[in-house]
Amino acid sequence: MKILKLKFKNINSLVGENEIDFTNPVFTNEGLFAITGKTGAGKSSILDAICLALYGRTPRVKITGSENHVLTRGQSDCYAEITFEVGGYLWKSSWKQELTRTGNLKPVSRQIADVRDHIIADQIHSCDTKIIEIIGLTFEQFTKVIMLAQGSFAAFLEAEKNNKGELLEQITGTEIYAEISQKVYERTKSEKEKLEKILIEQGAIKILSSEEIHNYGEQKKGIEHEKKQVEDTINALNEALNWHQSFNELQKQIGNTKEHLPGMKETLNGENQKLENAKKSFSDVKNELITQEPIFKKTRELDVKIEEKLTALKPINNELNTTSIKLENLKLELSKINKQLDESKEIESAIRKWSIENKIYETLNSSYAVIEKDGRTLVEMSHEIQVLKEQKESLENKINTQNEQLTRANENCYSVDSLLSTKISLLSSKKDDLKNVLEGKELSDLQKTKETISELGIELKSLKETEESLRLHKAELDGLDTSIQAGKERLIKLKEREKNRQDAIANYQSKIHLLEENINLTKAFQSLADHRNELEDGKPCPLCGSLEHPFSDGEIPVMGEKEQELHQLKNKLTKLNQESLEVVKSVAKISADLTNSENNRTRVKYLIQQKQESKDGLLSNIKKLDIYHTLPLGNLNPEVLTEILTNLRNQYNKMDARIKKHETETKEINHLRDVEIPNLQKQSEQAKDIQKDLKANIKLTEQTLKDKSDILSQKVLKYSVEDNKLKLELQKYKASNIEELQFRKDEWEKNQNDLKNIREKIDVLKNSISQKEYERETQNKIYEAELKKQQNINTELDKLTMQRQEIFGNKSVEEVESQLKFSLEQCENAKNHIENQVKDIESQINKFEAVLAEKNKELVELQGKKKTDKSTENLDAELLISKSKLHELSQSIGAINQTLETNQENIKSNEKKIKEKEKQQNIYNTWAKLNELIGSSDGKKYRNFAQALTFEHLTHLSNLQLQKMSDRYLLRQTGDVSNPFELSVIDKFQNNEERTAQNLSGGEKFIVSLALALGLASMAGKNMSIDTMFVDEGFGTLDSDYLDIALNTLSNLQNEGKIIGVISHLNELKERIATHIEIIPSGGGHSKIQLTY
Structure with a gap:
């Protein structure tokens, strides 16, 4: 590409x-x-x-x-x-x-x-x-190929061992391997935590035994039977209370109806009187409206005629206004135009006067071009003279500068030679110092010891954290054991107290039963008073056959004391039942707390086991790393570990300082040998060459200065002659320079144009005045004709207005008529409203009388259905006691149901947790195997493996690029498995001498880093x-x-x-x-x- x-x-x-x-x-x-x-x-x-x-x-x-x-x-x-x-x-x-x-x-x-x-x-x-x-190529690949990463590889060559993997990752864009390693480690840890969580949750699930379930069922049956009896009692009490409520409500309704009837009849008489008044008002308003109809008609006819006259008058008034405005505007325009004409004549006179006074500039048009050309020639000559002066001054300055440079060059030669001697002595001294830094040991041995100390410190720090965590978990376990023991003891005490309370409840229930039978028997005795009077000692009772009659003498038990005693016993029984319910709740809460504590105890014991295993693993690693066997492995408590870590840190710092000092000294020696001393030798040669060049340049510059001075003199003489010639021409036109001459020429041309324009303007103004005079005369005639029309219509309008005033004045027909119609409508509405009210009141009276008869009949029927002779207060008190008892029984049944439902849910949850555990165990096993292969918390395990392969391939490609640039060097990968990123350079020109990348000179590092960058470009570019x-x-x-x-x-x-x-x-x-x-x-x-x- x-x-x-x-x-x-x-x-x-x-x-x-x-x-x-x-x-x-x-x-x-x-x-x-x-x-x-x-x-x-x-x-x-x-x-x-x-x-x-x-x-x-x-x-x-x-x-x-x-x-x-x-x-x-x-x-x-x-x-x-x-x-x-x-x-x-x-x-x-x-x-x-x-x-x-x-x-x-x-x-x-x-x-x-x-x-x-x-x-x-x-x-x-x-x-x-x-x-x-x-x-x-993708965007990321393209940027790595087109921008060579030479600078990044230079930093890579100088980096410490522990940082090279991270730098190579940034350069090659292989961050994905470290991310995969970390993700596998984190996923494994996450899946393990999920498995542990499932095990803890499964241990926290409590399931009831078969015996406990049976006991709860029997207890529930007894409570439900008792609840049914209480519900029947409540229903009977509610029926009796409903009868009292219905009876009272009927009596109240009958009384209210009797109170309202007299007032309603009195209201009906008043409304009948209002109806008669409303009918009279309606008749009066209707007659008034009929009387005014002919007057309304005549007034409307006059209003139509007046409106017609007003409509005809509007266009005439508009025309008069428009014409008046036009006449006024024409007057103003004529005044303005006359003023402009006078001003234009004055301007024309002034322009003609100036033309006569400046007649000399009339010929300037023909001669200006020649004079202006001469002026430009002089300006160019002046510029050339100025350039020559600047060149002369520059050459003089250059000679001075060159003389100063020659002086500095002489001083620099001496300074460079002195510094070169100093650097050679310093190089010899530093070579002697370097031998004492390592104290006779190899640098690789020191680095390996430093790495061992670092790894040992990491393991000891982890061991300290694990030991502290173990202490905390053991303390937590002791606390949980104490809490569980206290909970169990409290549970035993509560159950013993509950057993005693149940015995007391049974005792109270027995006493209540006996007392209720006694009260019923006493009531029976009181109801048989007449029969007891007929009994005789020695003769059998006709009811029971007994020959003894203990109550015939009148010693019958008193009812009030027995009932009071029964009430007190029932209150005590209710209180005991409430206390028993609270104890059941407390037992349930303590049992739940104990279950949670047992689950937490299981969790903490598991964590202690995990930490102990981690501790054993750490101790094993520490024994391997403790190569000098100086650590007290039998007594590694946190305090001792802190002291050991401090000592290790001090050892590490001392070792690191020695290694860094050796690297610094080596760099300084290489820099002196390969850079500073060769540079100073070259600078000495360059300084001598500069001395020679400066002397030759000074001589050449002096000759150039002489030539420029001669040309300048000739130019100045020619400029003087041409300048005098131009001045004579300018004086002819009374100008001091070309610019002023240009101004005079432009001023004459402007004057001639202004004279022409003002004369044309005067002619236009005269024509405009004639036109405006004609327009004014036309508008005057129009105004007079319209004014006469206006006067005729106004006369007719006055007559019509007077006739309307006589008939109806200034009043509005629509308003008066509307007001009368509105009043008529209001009267009619009032009459209809009152009629409707009378009908409504008569209807309500009839309804109230019918309701009163119906309610009296219902009251008689309700009295025949009386359920009990007890008062409402007594019924309410009995109902309150029964509802309280029902609530307590319902809560007991609810508690038992909740316990059984919770047990069923726990059984399902336990089955679900077993399946979850099996599934999660399989997932964890898979990730644990993958983690064992490539997972690590810092990502190094997989990153180092993948990057070692990448670095090996990169070294091969870089050597191919290096051979194209120079056949002197060859790269070799020298690292081991723990440190695969070390490079050495084989120098073929130095008998195949092999040096580490840290010992290369600045130029050599550039060549190597450039080869690596080209190799990376080749690798990233693939086949492109x-x-x-x-x-x-x-x-x-x-x-x-x-x-x-x-x-x-x-x-x-x-x-x-x-x-x-x-x-x-x-x-x-x-x-x-x-x-x-x-x-x-x-x-x-x-x-x-x-x-x-």
């Missing part, structure tokens, strides 16, 4: 329309070009335009339906269009977006067309699909060859020699048909790369593109 042409408008800071033709020979001949400019000027905006034209988005800026941050601030539209070649076929792809008049964004417009401009896709989704089909690429920065750390090597390396890619764009803000690149696109700031946050070559 090769980019041929790029056009874009208003992208970021690049305002206006821009076009870059990559088929121009200035790009294709060299194969290398630079994109230069200050930081923030807009260099990367060219890449944004390419991505927008192809994929409709950019790597840096997000575009949404409501936001577009690539549009240049203050502009209303932007677009990007690219022409490119793939497999010998040409394609054109474009992207465009505009603002509406109100400032809102219009929808994005995208198109893809072939070489014949035939549109093959014009919708966003179809363009996304088609561009991937044509190029063969991208022939237009860009490199962003990375040259700032290179010295002159390595910069040449880097640029030659990039330029050699032209042999493969590639064009490379180097994006940089370094001015030095402008001198080394012939073709460059320069981004130049133009103010206001905008920039422009300039192509130089």
Whole structure:
């Protein structure tokens, strides 16, 4: 894929329309070009335009339906269009977006067309699909291929071991492997938690035994039988209360009806009197309306005639007003025109006077062109003289500057040579210091020890957290054991108290039964008083046959005391039943609490087991990592672990400091040997060359200064002669310069035009005056004729108005007639209303009398159905006691039903949980196996495996690219399974010496990182060859020699048909790369593109 042409408008800071033709020979001949400019000027905006034209988005800026941050601030539209070649076929792809008049964004417009401009896709989704089909790369793949990741690989080479995997993931875009590893780990953990939750929930389900269910059933039958007896008593009490209520209500209704009847009859008499008055008022108003009808008719006839006269008068009045206004306007216009005529005559006189006084300028038209040409010639000569003076001054300044540069060059030679000697001594000293940093040990051994300490610290920290968690769970288990024991003891006490209470209830029920029988017997004795008087001692009772008659002497038990005692016993029984119900509720609550505590105890024991297993695993790992066997593994409590972790952290920091110091010293030595000292040697040679060049340049500049001085003298003499000649011509026309002469010429021409125009205006004004005089005379005649018509109609109108005043005055016929009709209607409505009220009252009296008779009859019938002699108060009291008892029994039955229903639900829930557990166990087993293979909390397990394969393939592709650039170096992957991302470089020119990537010089790192970037482009591009690429920065750390090597390396890619764009803000690149696109700031946050070559 090769980019041929790029056009874009208003992208970021690049305002206006821009076009870059990559088929121009200035790009294709060299194969290398630079994109230069200050930081923030807009260099990367060219890449944004390419991505927008192809994929409709950019790597840096997000575009949404409501936001577009690539549009240049203050502009209303932007677009990007690219022409490119793939497999010998040409394609054109474009992207465009505009603002509406109100400032809102219009929808994005995208198109893809072939070489014949035939549109093959014009919708966003179809363009996304088609561009991937044509190029063969997604947006993410394309950005990795077209923008070489040289800078990212340079950072990768210098990164620490633990950070390289993450950096390689960012560069290659293989984040998915770490995400998969983490997702598998998290899913496994989640599925395990679900399984544990199901087990805990299953343990919390309580199911009743068969014996408990049978006991609850028997208890329910007894309570239901007792409830049926209470319900029958309540129904009998309700019937008796309903009879009392019906009887009282009938008596009340009869009394109310008797109270209302006299008043209603008195109201009927009053309404009859009102009816007679209303009929008389209606008759009076009706007679008045008949009397006024002839007068209404005559008045209406006069009103019609008056209206006709007024209608005829309106157009005449309008015409008089219009004519009057026209006459007034004509008068004003004539006055204005006469005034204009006088002013125009005065202006004409003044213009003629000026023409006579300035007759000299009449010939200026013919001679002005020649004089003006001479003036321009003098201006050009003056400009040439000024340029020569500036050039002379510039050469004099240049000589002074060159002399100063020569002095500085002499000083620089001495300074560079002194610094070179100092750096050579410093290099020798640093080599001696480096030997003492590692204290005789290998760097790889120190790094391995540091990693072991780090891993040991992580395991110990996890062990500390696990130990603390174990302590908390054990404390929680002890608390639960205490709570369960206390609950069981309280439950036993409640059951013992409930047994005693049930015994008391049975005792009270027995006493109540005996007392009720006693009361009934006493009532029977009292009802047989007459029969007892006939009994005689020694003779048998006719009812029972007894020979003894204990109550015949009048010693019959008193009823009031027995009933009071019965009432007290029933109250105590009710209280005991309520207390018993509360105890049942308490027992149920304590049982539920105990069940929850048992479930929590099971859960905590399970967690303790899990933590103990985790602790054992951690201890096993710690034993493996404790290579020096210095840890007190038998006494690893949290306090000891904290102390050990502190010591390990100190050891790690000391080890890390030594390693970093060695890396720093190595870098400094390499920089001195490979960069600073060679640079200073080259600077010394350059300084001497500069001395020689400056001396030659000073001599050449002095000769150029002499030549320019001679030419300047000749120009000044010629200018003096021509200037005198021009002054004589200007004096002839009384002008000091060409501008004043031009003013005189224009002034004469303006005067002649003004004279012509004012004479034409005077003629027009005279004609206008004649026309306006004629119009005024015509309007006067019209006004007089209309005025006479107006006077005749007004005379007739006065006569008609006088006749109406005599008949009806100023009153309105419609209002008077309407008022009479309204009064008649009101009287009729009042009469009808009163008649209806009389009928209603008579009807109500008849109804009340009928109702009274019916209610009296119902009262007699109700008295014959009397149910009891008890009062309402006694019935209410008995009903309240019975309802309370019924409520208690219903609650007991409800509690038993709820217990049995809950048991059935628990049985179903337990069966469901068994199925859930089996299903979840299978799911967990599957994820646990996958987690064992690739899962980890940090994603490293699968990421390192996948990236090790990716890095191996990348190293192979990078070596292929490296051979094309230089046959000196070869890359080799040197890492192991735990650290697969280490690279070494084999230097074929140095007897195949192998060095780590950390020990490469700046130039060598650039070459290696560029090869890796090209390898990544090849890997990301798959089978698609991208022939237009860009490199962003990375040259700032290179010295002159390595910069040449880097640029030659990039330029050699032209042999493969590639064009490379180097994006940089370094001015030095402008001198080394012939073709460059320069981004130049133009103010206001905008920039422009300039192509130089």
